[in-house]
Structure formats: C-alpha cells, structure tokens
Amino acid sequence: MNREFFDRSVHQVARDLIGCGVAVGETAGVIVETEAYEASDPACHAYIGRTARNEVLFGPPGHAYVYLSYGIHSLLNFVTEREGSASAVLIRALEPTHGVELMRERRGREDIEGLCSGPGKLTEALGVDLSLNGADLLQPPFDLSERSASWGAVEIAASERIGITKAADLPWRYSAAGSRYVSRPWPAGAFASL
DNA sequence: GCCAGGATCGTCT
DNA sequence: GACGATCCTGGCG
Numbered sequence: 714m715n716r717e718f719f720d721r722s723v724h725q726v727a728r729d730l731i732g733c734g735v736a737v738g739e740t741a742g743v744i745v746e747t748e749a750y751e752a753s754d755p756a757c758h759a760y761i762g763r764t765a766r767n768e769v770l771f772g773p774p775g776h777a778y779v780y781l782s783y784g785i786h787s788l789l790n791f792v793t794e795r796e797g798s799a800s801a802v803l804i805r806a807l808e809p810t811h812g813v814e815l816m817r818e819r820r821g822r823e824d825i826e827g828l829c830s831g832p833g834k835l836t837e838a839l840g841v842d843l844s845l846n847g848a849d850l851l852q853p854p855f856d857l858s859e860r861s862a863s864w865g866a867v868e869i870a871a872s873e874r875i876g877i878t879k880a881a882d883l884p885w886r887y888s889a890a891g892s893r894y895v896s897r898p899w900p901a902g903a904f905a906s907l
Numbered sequence: 908g909c910c911a912g913g914a915t916c917g918t919c920t
Numbered sequence: 921g922a923c924g925a926t927c928c929t930g931g932c933g
Contacts, residue, residue: 748925756925766918784916786926803925833926843917876925909932920921 714857719774719850723749723793723800724885730791730802731889732864736856737839740815742807742829743864745892748874748885750790752799755879759799769847770799777855779836779846786833787842791850805832805875805886807839808894831896864889870899 714733719726727749734743750757758767758780769778770792778790778801790801807829809816816828816838829835836842850857860867868890873882875897884903888895 750925758925761919764919780925781915781917783914783924783926785914788925790925805925831926874925878924911929911931913929914927916924918923920923 714851714859716773716775716851718859719791719793720795721793723751723802726791726793727802727885728869728887729860730804731869731887732860732867734810734856734858734861735804735807735839736811736858737841738812738854740809740812740839741856742809742811742835742839744804744806745808745889746804746806746895747887748803748805749887750801750803750885754883754885756874756877756881756883757799757801763799767799770801772796772847775850777841777845777848777850779841779843781843782833787836788832789836789839789841789845803832804835806830806888806892806894806896807835808892809838826893830894834896867891870903872899872903 727747730744752759759770773796776792782788789804792801794800809828828838870888870890871884872886874886
C-alpha cells in the first residue's frame with residue numbers, strides 16, 4: 714500500500730479499500746464496509762471550511778483522521794485526494810483476522826461478529842484513539858495491505874450512509890456483499906461496479 | 908425482535 | 921449552550 718493509492722477520488726478509494734487489510738499493532742482485520750465523505754458534501758466535517766478539528770482532512774493523503782463521536786467513540790477515517798482537497802473514507806466495519814483475543818478483552822464481548830461491526834466498535838477493538846489523529850497510515854502502528862486474491866472478485870454494495878442528517882440520501886456507503894461482519898445489512902439490488 | 912433513551916465531551920455558535 | 925459520521929441496555933411484546 715502506497716501514498717498514490719490514497720491520492721485518488723475518495724469514492725474510488727472507498728470502494729478499493731473493501732477487502733484490504735488494516736493492522737494496528739497486534740490487532741488486524743479486513744475492511745468490509747466504508748463510507749465516502751468529500752469536501753462539497755454537507756455531511757463532511759470539512760464542508761464548513763478549515764478549523765482546528767478538521768485540519769487533517771485538508772492535509773496530504775494517506776493519513777488518519779480520528780475524531781470523537783457523541784463524546785464517547787473515536788471514529789477512524791483515511792484521508793484521500795491531493796493536499797488541499799478535504800475528503801476521507803470512514804472505516805465502518807472489519808472482519809477480524811488477528812489479535813482476536815485482545816479485541817475481545819478490549820471490547821468486553823465474545824462474539825466475533827460483534828467485535829468490529831461498527832465504526833466505534835472497531836476503533837475500540839484496534840485500540841485507536843484521538844492520539845492517532847494525523848498519523849501516517851504508511852507507518853507503525855498502522856500496517857495496511859492490499860486486497861488479497863481471495864477478495865478479488867468481491868461484489869460491492871452501494872447504499873445510503875448511516876447516522877447522518879445532511880445529504881443522507883447519497884449512496885456513498887460501500888459494503889462487501891455477503892459479509893457477516895458489516896454493521897448493517899445492505900438493501901437488495903444495490904450494487905456498485907468495481 | 909424492535910424501539911426509546913442515556914452516556915459523555917470536543918467543537919463551534 | 922446545542923449538537924453529533926455511535927453503542928448498549930432495558931422494557932415490552
């Protein structure tokens with residue numbers, strides 16, 4: 714995984730991230746659900762312009778944008794597109810692959826489907842918090858890997874984003890069709906082409 | 908199984 | 921001083 718991967722349209726990156734591996738320290742999983750947020754999008758934190766909070770979104774691609782949601786959950790995003798173009802992919806769900814016992818301890822639950830099936834859940838499982846805001850995704854503790862051959866033919870569903878009030882009708886949520894690890898099911902017949 | 912409500916705090920008005 | 925890109929629990933069928 715290199716910088717160029719992220720230096721592309723946020724929608725392309727959001728789709729291409731499905732099936733890719735994300736490791737943070739000893740824990741890792743495969744991305745099965747993402748959402749795209751672009752600068753011209755009212756639901757994007759950068760829509761209102763540059764502030765102290767969203768500054769990372771305006772920076773170079775391939776960095777982590779982490780912010781606190783509802784005062785409780787840290788949400789993990791990957792910054793995309795050239796510097797100055799504020800856009801990011803929200804990582805919404807993972808299929809756990811490594812460090813499952815550590816994930817269980819951090820989450821305080823046993824069921825593997827529930828460990829990373831939501832944006833706030835996976836950050837808790839991976840140990841991601843606000844201290845990683847702005848961190849380079851190409852450096853430790855992150856270790857990202859490209860989609861493996863077994864995921865090469867994955868079908869990707871496109872549907873409406875979850876939990877937002879502005880621009881809620883845009884179909885910018887992407888999920889791996891057939892995965893048991895997504896945060897919510899996708900509507901029938903909502904498929905994007907690779 | 909579904910739904911309503913509460914937890915909790917950084918950010919911006 | 922209001923508002924979330926959320927999650928979990930408890931109450932009710």
